[in-house]
Amino acid sequence: MISRLSNNECKQLASLKIKKYRVQQQLFLVEGEKLVDEALRSDITVKAIVALEDWWQDKKQLTEKIKCLAASPQQMKQLSQLVTPPPVLAVVQIPVHPLQINDLQHKITIVLENIQDPGNLGTIIRLADWFGIDHVICSNESVEAFNPKVIQSSMGSIFRIKIHYTDLKLFLKEISKLQIPIMGTFLEGENLYTTPLPPIGVLVMGNESKGISPNLAAYIKRKITIPAINPSEQRAESLNVAVATAIVCSEWQRRNHWTT
Amino acid sequence: MISRLSNNECKQLASLKIKKYRVQQQLFLVEGEKLVDEALRSDITVKAIVALEDWWQDKKQLTEKIKCLAASPQQMKQLSQLVTPPPVLAVVQIPVHPLQINDLQHKITIVLENIQDPGNLGTIIRLADWFGIDHVICSNESVEAFNPKVIQSSMGSIFRIKIHYTDLKLFLKEISKLQIPIMGTFLEGENLYTTPLPPIGVLVMGNESKGISPNLAAYIKRKITIPAINPSEQRAESLNVAVATAIVCSEWQRRNHWTT
Numbered sequence: 001m002i003s004r005l006s007n008n009e010c011k012q013l014a015s016l017k018i019k020k021y022r023v024q025q026q027l028f029l030v031e032g033e034k035l036v037d038e039a040l041r042s043d044i045t046v047k048a049i050v051a052l053e054d055w056w057q058d059k060k061q062l063t064e065k066i067k068c069l070a071a072s073p074q075q076m077k078q079l080s081q082l083v084t085p086p087p088v089l090a091v092v093q094i095p096v097h098p099l100q101i102n103d104l105q106h107k108i109t110i111v112l113e114n115i116q117d118p119g120n121l122g123t124i125i126r127l128a129d130w131f132g133i134d135h136v137i138c139s140n141e142s143v144e145a146f147n148p149k150v151i152q153s154s155m156g157s158i159f160r161i162k163i164h165y166t167d168l169k170l171f172l173k174e175i176s177k178l179q180i181p182i183m184g185t186f187l188e189g190e191n192l193y194t195t196p197l198p199p200i201g202v203l204v205m206g207n208e209s210k211g212i213s214p215n216l217a218a219y220i221k222r223k224i225t226i227p228a229i230n231p232s233e234q235r236a237e238s239l240n241v242a243v244a245t246a247i248v249c250s251e252w253q254r255r256n257h258w259t260t
Numbered sequence: 261m262i263s264r265l266s267n268n269e270c271k272q273l274a275s276l277k278i279k280k281y282r283v284q285q286q287l288f289l290v291e292g293e294k295l296v297d298e299a300l301r302s303d304i305t306v307k308a309i310v311a312l313e314d315w316w317q318d319k320k321q322l323t324e325k326i327k328c329l330a331a332s333p334q335q336m337k338q339l340s341q342l343v344t345p346p347p348v349l350a351v352v353q354i355p356v357h358p359l360q361i362n363d364l365q366h367k368i369t370i371v372l373e374n375i376q377d378p379g380n381l382g383t384i385i386r387l388a389d390w391f392g393i394d395h396v397i398c399s400n401e402s403v404e405a406f407n408p409k410v411i412q413s414s415m416g417s418i419f420r421i422k423i424h425y426t427d428l429k430l431f432l433k434e435i436s437k438l439q440i441p442i443m444g445t446f447l448e449g450e451n452l453y454t455t456p457l458p459p460i461g462v463l464v465m466g467n468e469s470k471g472i473s474p475n476l477a478a479y480i481k482r483k484i485t486i487p488a489i490n491p492s493e494q495r496a497e498s499l500n501v502a503v504a505t506a507i508v509c510s511e512w513q514r515r516n517h518w519t520t
Contacts, residue, residue, distance in 0.1 A: 229392030
Protein backbone atom coordinates (compact mmCIF):
# COMPACT_ATOMS: atom_id res chain seq x y z
CA MET A 1 0.00 0.00 0.00
CA ILE A 2 1.25 3.44 -0.86
CA SER A 3 0.22 6.31 1.37
CA ARG A 4 0.70 10.02 0.79
CA LEU A 5 3.60 11.66 2.61
CA SER A 6 2.00 14.20 4.94
CA ASN A 7 3.60 17.58 5.37
CA ASN A 8 4.36 16.75 8.96
CA GLU A 9 6.14 13.54 8.01
CA CYS A 10 7.99 15.44 5.30
CA LYS A 11 9.18 18.01 7.80
CA GLN A 12 10.35 15.30 10.16
CA LEU A 13 12.28 13.53 7.38
CA ALA A 14 13.77 16.80 6.14
CA SER A 15 15.25 17.29 9.62
CA LEU A 16 17.50 14.28 8.86
CA LYS A 17 19.63 16.59 6.74
CA ILE A 18 21.04 17.77 10.06
CA LYS A 19 23.42 15.53 12.03
CA LYS A 20 21.73 16.26 15.38
CA TYR A 21 18.43 14.82 14.16
CA ARG A 22 20.07 11.84 12.46
CA VAL A 23 21.68 10.95 15.79
CA GLN A 24 18.44 11.55 17.70
CA GLN A 25 16.29 9.45 15.39
CA GLN A 26 19.00 6.99 14.35
CA LEU A 27 17.89 7.41 10.74
CA PHE A 28 19.43 8.78 7.56
CA LEU A 29 18.30 9.44 4.00
CA VAL A 30 19.64 7.77 0.87
CA GLU A 31 18.98 9.54 -2.42
CA GLY A 32 18.54 8.22 -5.93
CA GLU A 33 17.58 5.01 -7.69
CA LYS A 34 21.00 3.39 -7.57
CA LEU A 35 21.71 3.91 -3.88
CA VAL A 36 18.15 3.01 -2.85
CA ASP A 37 18.48 -0.20 -4.82
CA GLU A 38 21.80 -1.00 -3.12
CA ALA A 39 20.25 -0.28 0.29
CA LEU A 40 17.37 -2.67 -0.45
CA ARG A 41 19.75 -5.42 -1.54
CA SER A 42 21.95 -5.03 1.56
CA ASP A 43 21.47 -6.19 5.17
CA ILE A 44 20.63 -2.66 6.28
CA THR A 45 17.11 -1.86 7.60
CA VAL A 46 15.15 0.31 5.18
CA LYS A 47 12.30 1.94 7.12
CA ALA A 48 10.48 3.56 4.19
CA ILE A 49 10.72 4.48 0.53
CA VAL A 50 9.63 7.96 -0.50
CA ALA A 51 9.09 8.56 -4.21
CA LEU A 52 7.22 10.60 -6.75
CA GLU A 53 3.76 9.31 -7.74
CA ASP A 54 5.04 8.22 -11.18
CA TRP A 55 7.94 6.26 -9.78
CA TRP A 56 5.56 3.84 -8.06
CA GLN A 57 4.33 2.38 -11.35
CA ASP A 58 5.47 -1.28 -11.64
CA LYS A 59 6.81 -1.37 -8.10
CA LYS A 60 4.15 -3.65 -6.71
CA GLN A 61 6.57 -6.21 -5.23
CA LEU A 62 8.18 -3.43 -3.19
CA THR A 63 4.94 -2.10 -1.73
CA GLU A 64 4.22 -5.41 -0.03
CA LYS A 65 7.37 -5.46 2.02
CA ILE A 66 8.02 -1.90 3.07
CA LYS A 67 6.41 1.37 4.06
CA CYS A 68 5.82 3.26 0.81
CA LEU A 69 5.15 6.94 0.60
CA ALA A 70 4.20 9.07 -2.40
CA ALA A 71 5.61 12.58 -2.39
CA SER A 72 5.04 15.66 -4.51
CA PRO A 73 7.95 17.15 -6.51
CA GLN A 74 7.89 20.01 -3.99
CA GLN A 75 8.30 17.58 -1.10
CA MET A 76 11.14 15.73 -2.85
CA LYS A 77 12.87 19.06 -3.22
CA GLN A 78 12.45 19.68 0.50
CA LEU A 79 14.01 16.31 1.34
CA SER A 80 16.84 16.28 -1.18
CA GLN A 81 20.32 17.74 -0.81
CA LEU A 82 21.10 17.33 -4.50
CA VAL A 83 20.84 20.09 -7.08
CA THR A 84 18.35 17.97 -9.00
CA PRO A 85 16.10 16.12 -6.53
CA PRO A 86 15.90 12.38 -7.33
CA PRO A 87 12.59 10.59 -7.98
CA VAL A 88 13.15 8.28 -5.02
CA LEU A 89 14.83 8.17 -1.64
CA ALA A 90 14.98 5.73 1.25
CA VAL A 91 14.72 6.28 4.99
CA VAL A 92 17.32 3.98 6.49
CA GLN A 93 18.20 2.98 10.02
CA ILE A 94 21.74 3.77 11.14
CA PRO A 95 23.33 0.34 11.54
CA VAL A 96 24.91 -0.47 14.89
CA HIS A 97 27.78 -2.94 14.87
CA PRO A 98 29.21 -3.75 18.29
CA LEU A 99 32.99 -3.64 17.92
CA GLN A 100 34.46 -7.04 18.78
CA ILE A 101 38.21 -6.67 18.78
CA ASN A 102 38.61 -10.43 18.38
CA ASP A 103 36.91 -10.22 15.00
CA LEU A 104 39.85 -8.21 13.70
CA GLN A 105 42.47 -10.83 14.48
CA HIS A 106 42.78 -12.32 11.02
CA LYS A 107 41.87 -9.35 8.91
CA ILE A 108 43.05 -6.14 7.33
CA THR A 109 41.32 -3.20 9.02
CA ILE A 110 41.45 0.53 8.26
CA VAL A 111 41.66 2.97 11.19
CA LEU A 112 41.06 6.67 10.56
CA GLU A 113 42.13 9.42 12.93
CA ASN A 114 40.06 12.55 12.66
CA ILE A 115 39.23 12.47 8.93
CA GLN A 116 37.29 15.67 8.27
CA ASP A 117 36.34 15.65 4.60
CA PRO A 118 33.18 13.62 3.89
CA GLY A 119 34.36 12.89 0.32
CA ASN A 120 37.54 11.33 1.71
CA LEU A 121 35.65 9.15 4.18
CA GLY A 122 33.20 7.99 1.49
CA THR A 123 36.03 7.22 -0.92
CA ILE A 124 37.87 5.22 1.74
CA ILE A 125 34.72 3.21 2.56
CA ARG A 126 34.34 2.46 -1.16
CA LEU A 127 37.92 1.26 -1.56
CA ALA A 128 37.70 -0.80 1.65
CA ASP A 129 34.78 -2.61 0.01
CA TRP A 130 36.82 -3.15 -3.17
CA PHE A 131 39.80 -4.54 -1.27
CA GLY A 132 37.76 -6.94 0.85
CA ILE A 133 38.13 -4.99 4.09
CA ASP A 134 35.14 -5.42 6.42
CA HIS A 135 35.70 -2.79 9.11
CA VAL A 136 36.59 0.90 9.14
CA ILE A 137 37.30 2.27 12.62
CA CYS A 138 37.05 6.06 13.04
CA SER A 139 38.10 8.29 15.93
CA ASN A 140 35.16 9.95 17.65
CA GLU A 141 36.21 13.31 16.17
CA SER A 142 35.97 12.10 12.56
CA VAL A 143 33.27 13.30 10.17
CA GLU A 144 30.00 11.42 10.64
CA ALA A 145 29.59 8.49 8.24
CA PHE A 146 25.91 9.19 7.56
CA ASN A 147 26.58 12.69 6.29
CA PRO A 148 24.94 12.77 2.81
CA LYS A 149 28.27 13.54 1.11
CA VAL A 150 29.87 10.45 2.66
CA ILE A 151 26.95 8.34 1.47
CA GLN A 152 27.16 9.72 -2.07
CA SER A 153 30.91 9.24 -2.40
CA SER A 154 30.82 5.75 -0.86
CA MET A 155 28.61 4.72 -3.80
CA GLY A 156 26.68 2.14 -1.81
CA SER A 157 29.65 0.65 0.02
CA ILE A 158 28.35 2.36 3.18
CA PHE A 159 25.69 -0.39 3.34
CA ARG A 160 28.28 -3.16 3.38
CA ILE A 161 31.24 -1.90 5.41
CA LYS A 162 30.99 -1.92 9.20
CA ILE A 163 31.88 1.53 10.46
CA HIS A 164 32.72 2.10 14.10
CA TYR A 165 33.46 5.23 16.10
CA THR A 166 35.64 4.81 19.14
CA ASP A 167 38.48 6.18 21.26
CA LEU A 168 41.43 5.19 19.09
CA LYS A 169 43.98 5.27 21.89
CA LEU A 170 42.07 2.64 23.85
CA PHE A 171 41.40 0.74 20.64
CA LEU A 172 45.08 0.56 19.66
CA LYS A 173 45.98 -0.48 23.20
CA GLU A 174 43.63 -3.48 22.85
CA ILE A 175 44.95 -4.26 19.39
CA SER A 176 48.52 -4.23 20.74
CA LYS A 177 47.56 -6.64 23.51
CA LEU A 178 46.27 -9.09 20.93
CA GLN A 179 49.54 -8.66 19.04
CA ILE A 180 47.76 -7.64 15.86
CA PRO A 181 50.32 -5.72 13.73
CA ILE A 182 49.74 -1.95 13.66
CA MET A 183 50.92 -0.01 10.60
CA GLY A 184 50.57 3.68 9.88
CA THR A 185 51.69 6.03 7.13
CA PHE A 186 54.09 8.87 7.88
CA LEU A 187 56.08 11.23 5.71
CA GLU A 188 59.16 9.45 7.03
CA GLY A 189 59.06 5.72 7.46
CA GLU A 190 59.98 2.45 5.79
CA ASN A 191 59.52 2.37 2.01
CA LEU A 192 56.11 0.76 1.39
CA TYR A 193 57.39 -1.04 -1.68
CA THR A 194 60.41 -2.71 -0.12
CA THR A 195 59.54 -3.20 3.55
CA PRO A 196 58.05 -6.56 4.59
CA LEU A 197 54.34 -6.33 5.39
CA PRO A 198 52.47 -8.71 7.71
CA PRO A 199 49.58 -10.43 5.90
CA ILE A 200 46.99 -8.93 8.27
CA GLY A 201 46.78 -6.05 10.71
CA VAL A 202 45.41 -2.56 11.15
CA LEU A 203 46.40 0.41 9.01
CA VAL A 204 46.17 3.80 10.73
CA MET A 205 45.70 6.87 8.50
CA GLY A 206 45.88 10.40 9.90
CA ASN A 207 44.00 13.66 9.59
CA GLU A 208 44.12 15.49 6.23
CA SER A 209 46.39 18.28 7.40
CA LYS A 210 47.99 17.02 10.62
CA GLY A 211 48.58 13.35 9.85
CA ILE A 212 48.72 10.86 12.72
CA SER A 213 48.91 12.45 16.20
CA PRO A 214 51.89 11.64 18.48
CA ASN A 215 49.26 10.24 20.82
CA LEU A 216 48.57 7.38 18.44
CA ALA A 217 51.99 7.21 16.78
CA ALA A 218 53.35 5.66 19.98
CA TYR A 219 51.32 2.51 19.26
CA ILE A 220 52.39 2.20 15.64
CA LYS A 221 55.31 -0.21 15.39
CA ARG A 222 55.46 -0.21 11.59
CA LYS A 223 55.83 3.28 10.23
CA ILE A 224 55.64 3.27 6.47
CA THR A 225 55.90 5.87 3.76
CA ILE A 226 54.84 5.98 0.12
CA PRO A 227 58.01 7.21 -1.57
CA ALA A 228 57.72 10.16 -3.96
CA ILE A 229 59.58 10.18 -7.26
CA ASN A 230 62.26 12.88 -7.24
CA PRO A 231 61.14 14.40 -3.96
CA SER A 232 62.16 18.04 -3.70
CA GLU A 233 60.80 21.33 -2.45
CA GLN A 234 59.21 21.61 -5.86
CA ARG A 235 57.07 18.52 -5.49
CA ALA A 236 53.79 17.78 -3.70
CA GLU A 237 54.36 17.55 0.05
CA SER A 238 51.91 14.74 0.57
CA LEU A 239 49.12 12.72 -0.99
CA ASN A 240 45.38 12.98 -0.40
CA VAL A 241 44.47 10.63 2.48
CA ALA A 242 42.06 8.50 0.41
CA VAL A 243 44.72 8.14 -2.30
CA ALA A 244 47.36 7.15 0.27
CA THR A 245 45.00 4.62 1.86
CA ALA A 246 44.30 3.15 -1.57
CA ILE A 247 47.98 2.81 -2.43
CA VAL A 248 48.81 1.01 0.81
CA CYS A 249 45.79 -1.33 0.56
CA SER A 250 46.62 -2.08 -3.06
CA GLU A 251 50.23 -2.99 -2.29
CA TRP A 252 49.17 -5.00 0.75
CA GLN A 253 46.61 -7.05 -1.14
CA ARG A 254 48.93 -7.41 -4.15
CA ARG A 255 51.42 -9.19 -1.89
CA ASN A 256 48.74 -11.27 -0.20
CA HIS A 257 47.00 -12.39 -3.37
CA TRP A 258 49.15 -11.88 -6.46
CA THR A 259 52.68 -12.83 -5.58
CA THR A 260 54.01 -16.32 -5.18
CA MET B 261 54.28 50.01 -3.03
CA ILE B 262 50.91 48.91 -1.82
CA SER B 263 47.84 50.49 -3.33
CA ARG B 264 44.26 50.21 -2.22
CA LEU B 265 42.06 47.81 -4.17
CA SER B 266 39.36 49.97 -5.76
CA ASN B 267 35.79 48.74 -5.84
CA ASN B 268 36.00 48.54 -9.62
CA GLU B 269 39.11 46.37 -9.52
CA CYS B 270 37.46 44.25 -6.83
CA LYS B 271 34.43 43.69 -9.02
CA GLN B 272 36.60 42.72 -11.96
CA LEU B 273 38.58 40.23 -9.85
CA ALA B 274 35.39 38.82 -8.32
CA SER B 275 34.25 38.00 -11.85
CA LEU B 276 37.09 35.42 -11.97
CA LYS B 277 34.92 33.16 -9.84
CA ILE B 278 33.10 32.42 -13.10
CA LYS B 279 34.74 30.26 -15.76
CA LYS B 280 33.69 32.53 -18.64
CA TYR B 281 35.62 35.46 -17.19
CA ARG B 282 38.64 33.32 -16.29
CA VAL B 283 38.83 32.23 -19.92
CA GLN B 284 38.28 35.77 -21.18
CA GLN B 285 40.94 37.35 -18.98
CA GLN B 286 43.23 34.30 -18.78
CA LEU B 287 43.50 34.82 -15.04
CA PHE B 288 42.48 32.89 -11.94
CA LEU B 289 42.49 33.42 -8.18
CA VAL B 290 44.48 31.46 -5.64
CA GLU B 291 43.31 31.68 -2.04
CA GLY B 292 45.21 31.43 1.22
CA GLU B 293 48.72 31.81 2.57
CA LYS B 294 49.95 28.35 1.63
CA LEU B 295 48.79 28.31 -1.99
CA VAL B 296 49.88 31.92 -2.58
CA ASP B 297 53.30 31.00 -1.26
CA GLU B 298 53.49 27.98 -3.57
CA ALA B 299 52.43 30.13 -6.52
CA LEU B 300 55.19 32.64 -5.76
CA ARG B 301 57.82 29.90 -5.54
CA SER B 302 56.71 28.32 -8.83
CA ASP B 303 57.32 29.30 -12.46
CA ILE B 304 53.78 30.59 -12.80
CA THR B 305 53.16 34.33 -13.42
CA VAL B 306 51.62 36.03 -10.40
CA LYS B 307 50.02 39.28 -11.55
CA ALA B 308 49.07 40.71 -8.16
CA ILE B 309 48.70 39.90 -4.48
CA VAL B 310 45.55 41.08 -2.72
CA ALA B 311 45.60 41.02 1.08
CA LEU B 312 44.16 42.58 4.20
CA GLU B 313 45.92 45.70 5.46
CA ASP B 314 47.41 43.80 8.45
CA TRP B 315 48.82 41.04 6.31
CA TRP B 316 51.17 43.48 4.58
CA GLN B 317 53.26 44.03 7.75
CA ASP B 318 56.77 42.57 7.23
CA LYS B 319 56.15 41.85 3.57
CA LYS B 320 58.47 44.50 2.25
CA GLN B 321 60.50 42.19 0.01
CA LEU B 322 57.31 41.16 -1.75
CA THR B 323 56.10 44.69 -2.46
CA GLU B 324 59.17 45.43 -4.55
CA LYS B 325 58.57 42.68 -7.06
CA ILE B 326 54.87 42.48 -7.57
CA LYS B 327 51.65 44.50 -7.76
CA CYS B 328 50.37 44.67 -4.19
CA LEU B 329 46.84 45.57 -3.26
CA ALA B 330 45.32 46.16 0.16
CA ALA B 331 41.72 45.04 0.53
CA SER B 332 39.08 45.50 3.22
CA PRO B 333 37.62 42.42 4.95
CA GLN B 334 34.42 43.13 3.01
CA GLN B 335 36.33 43.02 -0.29
CA MET B 336 38.12 39.78 0.66
CA LYS B 337 34.70 38.29 1.33
CA GLN B 338 33.58 39.37 -2.14
CA LEU B 339 36.61 37.73 -3.77
CA SER B 340 36.73 34.52 -1.77
CA GLN B 341 34.88 31.29 -2.42
CA LEU B 342 35.76 29.85 0.97
CA VAL B 343 33.47 29.89 3.99
CA THR B 344 36.11 31.84 5.90
CA PRO B 345 37.79 34.33 3.53
CA PRO B 346 41.61 34.08 3.71
CA PRO B 347 43.82 37.08 4.57
CA VAL B 348 45.57 36.88 1.20
CA LEU B 349 44.99 35.80 -2.38
CA ALA B 350 46.92 35.96 -5.63
CA VAL B 351 45.83 36.86 -9.14
CA VAL B 352 47.59 34.40 -11.39
CA GLN B 353 47.93 34.07 -15.14
CA ILE B 354 46.60 30.84 -16.64
CA PRO B 355 49.75 29.07 -17.86
CA VAL B 356 49.85 28.01 -21.49
CA HIS B 357 51.96 25.00 -22.37
CA PRO B 358 52.05 24.12 -26.04
CA LEU B 359 51.60 20.35 -26.25
CA GLN B 360 54.66 18.80 -27.89
CA ILE B 361 53.92 15.15 -28.42
CA ASN B 362 57.62 14.38 -28.75
CA ASP B 363 58.12 15.50 -25.14
CA LEU B 364 56.04 12.55 -24.00
CA GLN B 365 58.23 9.90 -25.60
CA HIS B 366 60.19 8.88 -22.54
CA LYS B 367 57.70 9.66 -19.84
CA ILE B 368 54.67 8.47 -17.94
CA THR B 369 51.70 10.69 -18.81
CA ILE B 370 48.15 10.72 -17.44
CA VAL B 371 45.28 11.20 -19.91
CA LEU B 372 41.80 11.99 -18.57
CA GLU B 373 38.62 11.55 -20.57
CA ASN B 374 35.79 13.77 -19.43
CA ILE B 375 36.55 13.94 -15.70
CA GLN B 376 33.71 15.98 -14.20
CA ASP B 377 34.41 16.29 -10.50
CA PRO B 378 36.84 19.12 -9.66
CA GLY B 379 37.99 17.30 -6.51
CA ASN B 380 38.96 14.28 -8.60
CA LEU B 381 40.93 16.39 -11.09
CA GLY B 382 42.76 18.25 -8.30
CA THR B 383 43.58 15.00 -6.51
CA ILE B 384 44.95 13.48 -9.74
CA ILE B 385 47.12 16.56 -10.38
CA ARG B 386 48.48 16.25 -6.84
CA LEU B 387 49.33 12.57 -7.22
CA ALA B 388 50.88 13.17 -10.66
CA ASP B 389 53.22 15.62 -8.92
CA TRP B 390 54.04 13.03 -6.23
CA PHE B 391 54.80 10.31 -8.77
CA GLY B 392 57.04 12.49 -10.95
CA ILE B 393 54.58 12.84 -13.81
CA ASP B 394 54.93 16.14 -15.68
CA HIS B 395 51.88 16.27 -17.95
CA VAL B 396 48.16 15.68 -17.49
CA ILE B 397 46.19 15.69 -20.75
CA CYS B 398 42.43 16.30 -20.47
CA SER B 399 39.68 15.94 -23.05
CA ASN B 400 38.08 19.24 -23.99
CA GLU B 401 34.91 18.21 -22.12
CA SER B 402 36.69 17.74 -18.79
CA VAL B 403 36.17 20.06 -15.83
CA GLU B 404 38.30 23.22 -16.10
CA ALA B 405 41.60 22.98 -14.21
CA PHE B 406 41.39 26.54 -12.86
CA ASN B 407 38.09 25.94 -11.14
CA PRO B 408 38.71 26.96 -7.48
CA LYS B 409 37.88 23.47 -6.21
CA VAL B 410 40.49 21.92 -8.50
CA ILE B 411 43.07 24.42 -7.24
CA GLN B 412 42.25 23.71 -3.58
CA SER B 413 42.37 19.95 -3.95
CA SER B 414 45.57 20.02 -6.03
CA MET B 415 47.27 21.61 -2.99
CA GLY B 416 49.70 23.64 -5.06
CA SER B 417 50.56 20.92 -7.57
CA ILE B 418 48.53 22.86 -10.14
CA PHE B 419 51.49 25.28 -10.36
CA ARG B 420 53.93 22.54 -11.30
CA ILE B 421 52.05 20.08 -13.50
CA LYS B 422 51.51 20.97 -17.14
CA ILE B 423 47.83 20.57 -17.92
CA HIS B 424 46.62 20.42 -21.51
CA TYR B 425 43.14 20.29 -23.03
CA THR B 426 42.86 18.63 -26.39
CA ASP B 427 40.88 16.32 -28.66
CA LEU B 428 41.87 12.96 -27.17
CA LYS B 429 41.08 10.96 -30.28
CA LEU B 430 43.56 12.95 -32.36
CA PHE B 431 46.00 12.91 -29.46
CA LEU B 432 45.94 9.12 -29.10
CA LYS B 433 46.32 8.76 -32.87
CA GLU B 434 49.55 10.77 -32.68
CA ILE B 435 50.73 8.81 -29.65
CA SER B 436 50.11 5.55 -31.52
CA LYS B 437 52.15 6.77 -34.47
CA LEU B 438 55.10 7.41 -32.18
CA GLN B 439 54.63 3.91 -30.77
CA ILE B 440 54.32 5.20 -27.23
CA PRO B 441 52.50 2.47 -25.23
CA ILE B 442 48.87 3.31 -24.42
CA MET B 443 47.31 1.78 -21.31
CA GLY B 444 43.83 2.29 -19.90
CA THR B 445 41.84 0.92 -16.99
CA PHE B 446 38.69 -1.09 -17.61
CA LEU B 447 36.49 -3.25 -15.41
CA GLU B 448 37.71 -6.18 -17.48
CA GLY B 449 41.32 -6.30 -18.54
CA GLU B 450 44.69 -7.76 -17.61
CA ASN B 451 45.40 -7.96 -13.88
CA LEU B 452 47.44 -4.84 -13.01
CA TYR B 453 49.57 -6.75 -10.53
CA THR B 454 50.64 -9.57 -12.81
CA THR B 455 50.64 -8.15 -16.35
CA PRO B 456 53.93 -6.77 -17.70
CA LEU B 457 53.97 -2.95 -17.85
CA PRO B 458 56.14 -0.91 -20.22
CA PRO B 459 58.43 1.48 -18.30
CA ILE B 460 56.84 4.53 -19.94
CA GLY B 461 53.65 5.40 -21.79
CA VAL B 462 50.31 7.08 -21.41
CA LEU B 463 47.62 5.98 -18.97
CA VAL B 464 44.05 6.76 -20.03
CA MET B 465 41.43 7.09 -17.27
CA GLY B 466 37.74 7.43 -18.04
CA ASN B 467 34.78 9.47 -16.88
CA GLU B 468 33.48 8.91 -13.31
CA SER B 469 30.33 7.11 -14.34
CA LYS B 470 30.89 5.99 -17.92
CA GLY B 471 34.56 4.99 -17.90
CA ILE B 472 36.55 5.16 -21.15
CA SER B 473 34.40 5.68 -24.28
CA PRO B 474 34.52 3.09 -27.11
CA ASN B 475 35.82 5.97 -29.22
CA LEU B 476 39.09 6.01 -27.30
CA ALA B 477 39.14 2.36 -26.24
CA ALA B 478 40.01 1.45 -29.83
CA TYR B 479 43.45 3.08 -29.35
CA ILE B 480 44.19 1.37 -26.06
CA LYS B 481 46.29 -1.73 -26.66
CA ARG B 482 46.86 -2.53 -23.01
CA LYS B 483 43.61 -2.84 -21.13
CA ILE B 484 44.24 -3.31 -17.45
CA THR B 485 42.09 -3.83 -14.40
CA ILE B 486 42.66 -3.40 -10.68
CA PRO B 487 41.37 -6.71 -9.33
CA ALA B 488 38.90 -6.61 -6.45
CA ILE B 489 39.21 -9.00 -3.52
CA ASN B 490 36.29 -11.46 -3.50
CA PRO B 491 34.39 -9.65 -6.23
CA SER B 492 30.66 -10.31 -6.00
CA GLU B 493 27.38 -8.53 -6.47
CA GLN B 494 27.76 -7.49 -2.87
CA ARG B 495 30.98 -5.58 -3.42
CA ALA B 496 31.78 -2.12 -4.78
CA GLU B 497 31.37 -2.04 -8.54
CA SER B 498 34.31 0.23 -9.16
CA LEU B 499 36.82 2.56 -7.55
CA ASN B 500 36.85 6.34 -7.50
CA VAL B 501 38.82 7.56 -10.56
CA ALA B 502 41.49 9.40 -8.55
CA VAL B 503 41.98 6.30 -6.38
CA ALA B 504 42.27 4.07 -9.46
CA THR B 505 44.76 6.46 -11.08
CA ALA B 506 46.82 6.45 -7.88
CA ILE B 507 46.89 2.65 -7.67
CA VAL B 508 48.07 2.26 -11.27
CA CYS B 509 50.72 5.00 -10.97
CA SER B 510 51.93 3.51 -7.69
CA GLU B 511 52.31 0.02 -9.17
CA TRP B 512 53.93 1.44 -12.29
CA GLN B 513 56.51 3.45 -10.41
CA ARG B 514 57.09 0.63 -7.91
CA ARG B 515 58.21 -1.55 -10.81
CA ASN B 516 60.28 1.19 -12.39
CA HIS B 517 62.08 2.26 -9.23
CA TRP B 518 61.81 -0.34 -6.48
CA THR B 519 62.22 -3.72 -8.04
CA THR B 520 65.44 -5.29 -9.21
